[in-house]
Amino acid sequence: MVQPAATQPGSPRILVVDDDEGLRTCIADYLAAEGYGVGVARDAPSMDQALAGAGCDLVVLDLMLPGEDGLSICRRLSEFGGPPVIMLSAVGEEVDRIVGLELGADDYLAKPCRPRELLARVRAVLRRRNDAADAAQPGKADYGFLGFTLDAARRTLRSPDGVVILLSAGEFSLLLAFLTDPGRILSRDELIEKSKGMDADVFDRAVDVQISRLRRKLNDNVPNEVIRTVRGRGYIFDAAVSRGPAPRLAAQA
Template sequence: MIPDPVPSSGNAAPRILVVDDDPGLREVLVEYLGQHGFETHGAASTTEMDQHLEDAPPDLVVLDLMMPGEDGLSACRRLIARGGPPVVMLSAMGEETDRIVGLELGADDYLPKPCNPRELLARIRAVLRRRSGSEGSGAPPSEPVLVFEGRTLNLLRRELTRPDGTVTLLSAGEFALLKAFADAPRRVLSRDQLLERARGADTEVFDRAMDVQISRLRKKLADADGQDPIRTLRGEGYMFDATVERRTERPA
């Protein structure tokens, strides 16, 4: 059963504005989100976005990065500066730099295009829940993290913080794989078990390139000596050789 979306006020359905110059994608997202309980509208440009903001301010904006005229980063900057609604950014480029800049500007989340509508739906719900919690308490809500060997994996932001404080952004596939390992520390996991535990929107990626995913993840986990907690057990599978602690932390 699909859970109800987080209401914006009273029993009103949360209002979502999808800003994207691609009419096909915009219509798909508007229709999909509308089918899952949101009042959803589309805008082909930031000019149309501004009009919607004046007429009926949305509870959340899904904002494309690359658009003719004013780009998504500039629009995001304006929205944050004026205390506007939370923003989930989309980008066909999928570059880490774009994601970092978007998040530093104040975007609440970021997804590469083409995005899975179901994953976007989950991200939107998570952002609305976080915002609802922070407004009710007057303080940023706590975020769930996994801590191991001085590293911290933020389960909402999909960020890996190293012992020196450096933040490493993970792809959806890398995040799902690392969480699968961290959920079963010091247990031998076969390839099939990893696939099952990491199953989701990126299952096909894992099916096609498990070794590549693990190799990339190992590089992001490696310490100054090149050591990482993922162990290969020939003929058996893999083991995450670390003690994992679950915590909640408030964002800085």
Template sequence: MNDTTPRLLVVDDDAELRTLIAEFLSASGFSVEAASNGEAMDKLLQQGRFDLIVLDQMMPGEDGLSILRRLRGPNGPAIIMLSAMGEDTDRIIGLEVGADDYLAKPCNPRELLARIRAVLRRRAGGSEAGPMGKVRRFGSWALDIVQRQLTRTGVSVALTDAEFRTLSAFLDRPQRVLTRDQLIEHARGLGSDVFDRAIDVTISRLRKKLSPDDPIRTVRNEGYMFTLKVEG
């Protein structure tokens, strides 16, 4: 492993599954550590930064959603949630709290690997990010595409991966109606398990973060429109 190898952390109380995932990801070229609970995870986080955490939602002690809430932030690691429940409601809650992606357990390790690579690629500002130029400006806001940083008059506002990709789609096509299908494609990537309610949740979060401007308008029976002029 070299200094550029992504560091992953697998947090799951199921020892067999934790070992299986960690070994598979390690064999796939990542630097991988594993923890059985939030306390063990915190000790590893104190030793160094991780690029992405695979986090079980249901664990004894501090659960995955509680961990997700405290780890989210502009400089926090990407987080993919795993849950044995797999219901739409659970997925929505995970995405609403700020997970970058969500998979039901048991999951295919190859699908998890593909999701991890996609999230890391987007975090690095790879080709899937889409927009041309480094900074897009609208109203009193600025979105740095490379740093994935949203600011308003110098104050940074944290975005999840889905929020960043959705906002980028709007900024690429301002003052045009975008359907849910178009936004889902940009927010989560082709072929991923996404549904209308999830994109509605992402847009609702964006609206709160972009208030009081609220430049996203619902177009009845069609989709959404970004109303502000975009520069850059």
């Protein structure tokens, strides 16, 4: 059952999805006290109901849920361009972190976690989304490379064949960071700073996994590797980048 959020005007809306009623309520109350609009759901169907209604700006998602589990939900949200996801898991193994990030999570926390730590991660993910949106306001340059077009205002990447490639919030931020500084080796720390995507307390592996996902999406459409790893130093975006208005599709009659 979904609990309506007492949303303040202009506040980001967060949906907490967890089948543990006590933990779900605790997280929701804490985030609401910090000024966020908060809704809750206990499983995938009630989450879908909430997203179809008021929607949300971020999902805090438990890994172990009745019915459809958190990994499947995360994959589904990522594939269909859903809101950013912070995944929670009582397991806490490194492999679970990596799998969650591979499937589209923007961050990952092991339970039990301190409310302040979750709050910091929520702020970081929302800040990344807002910073990317600010950098992509209409009128700012869009980007082209190897036949791809990134319409930054619409957060839309099109392949050389014109097919839309869905990007998570983290992938979009990293791609924008690469496109604004192509041809130069960027360390993980520089990518974290440029993308505003992950605070320093987030493990380096998160950057590697996000880049791995982005690299696969690009490499599926071009024969050569676009993002190259420079051992011991970081990553380099190995393609010429042009800037200018992205082509607009003609309106349907």
